Amino acid sequence: MTKPNAQAGRHPLLADGQRQRLDRIRTVMYQVIIKKLNHPRDQGQERVLLGGVSADDVLQDALIALLDYSPSKLKGSWEELAVTIARNKAVSAIRKATAFRRDPASGEEIAVIPLERAARPTEEGGIAPIDLLAGGADAAAEFQSVYQQVVLRDLARQHLDDRERRIFFEMHFRGRPGDEVGPEVGLTGRRTRQIYGGILPRLWELAKRDPLFSAIEENEREDDT
């Protein structure tokens, strides 16, 4: 346990014993950004958006923004905020990269949301506008579900043979149809789907041994209090 004065002035996510948590946040933010940018690596090389921005750059920007956020203003958990910032930074990067390619007639995207989502009740009985950076329950759920995918991916690397792993990665993450993946591994599409249908519940059962797999939200909330 570190002495209290050593912790003074340090960001809560950079305090002693928080490294694993920050690592987890970094990993989830990265996958959220990649999914949003929809630009997976190609032949081991990272693709970049028009203008030279890569997922790594967006992640760096998002992580610094997360750490810059004042802990006193935090509502919910750092995980929720991390997902919200990652999403926003990815969208912002896409907008910058496509600024000259968008149809001018389409205008800015404006979303209309119900009042109850745009405001929150105050203790005094009134309502206050929501903090736009507080992602809410959907951000927490997204953190949870993306983290689950990271756990499944790691388990697939450990427990599947080469063919099973290829089937799992191609179908589960890349969303390729069984009819397309099957011939590449010497199987019919139907058999490939059967194999995938066996792999996913198996990995899911293994993943449940990770205490954070289904309880991360509760755990982190306890940490924050």
Added chain:
Amino acid sequence: MNTNDRVKAIIEQYVSYLDGQGDAPSLDHLTPDERKLARELMASMETARGMDPEASPPSLEQLLADSKYFDQLRTSYEASPTQQPDIEEVRQQLASLPAARVELDAVAKAVGVRSNFVIFVKGHRLRMQVRDDFDDIEALRAPSTVISASPVFGAFHDTAGVVVSFPDNDLSSLVVDPFDAQYCIEAPSGDLKGPRVRRPVLPVAEAIRGFLEEIAPPFETIPTFHTLEPDSDLGFDPLSISSAAVAAVSDTGRRARIEAKKEAWGALGRREAEAIAETIVRAARGELDENSLSDRVLELARMAS
């Protein structure tokens, strides 16, 4: 049909549905638990689509390198229990190893690989992981310990071995080499073997010493030879040298299974030894240059045959 089969069937049908073949599966026939599991798996499939399973983000050190948070990150890491024991303690433990040098592994930190110290010893570079997350020394003997050491070899190809240590008084350690974590076919059984622990857990200095003896065994001292000065007395007995050499060849010949070899080599004796000794004397006195020495050796060989 059991629970697994029913859920598997749902997943297969859902994949077909996502592939554009058939309808979404009905969950009506499932029990509540099965239905919950099937829903979780289907949601998982939808979440996963678009993620890149091969992508790995840059390390925290790389991401925060030029930011105001870098010092905090470094302080956090240095204050973490993985820095126990400190470098002086490790140096003290390794004092018995000749010319061993211990340094903090700053590069590993920067790239996010678990390695606390680099040990330079006898021309080799070892990296040391201090595993204070282990409850007891027995954890060092688990194959998972070998697996957790293997990323060090991937990141630093110059690493001869990873010293995985438990922070007790002796720094009990297991040394892992780059092949311990690989799958291999074991001889003579032909069985496929996964990651394995091949060395004993010993105090750190002993563990490293044993590993070095394995990868770089000490050679016996090479005997020195007297050199002759051209105009001085020879200082050695050429006949005894040549006799010993001829006797060795002759002995080998007598043990030979090929009859011709047994006869030819076994017949070598005093006469050949004297002829060789004479050549040695002439060569030592500088009476034979390289070509004439070679000619003389060939001549002797012809005579012997």
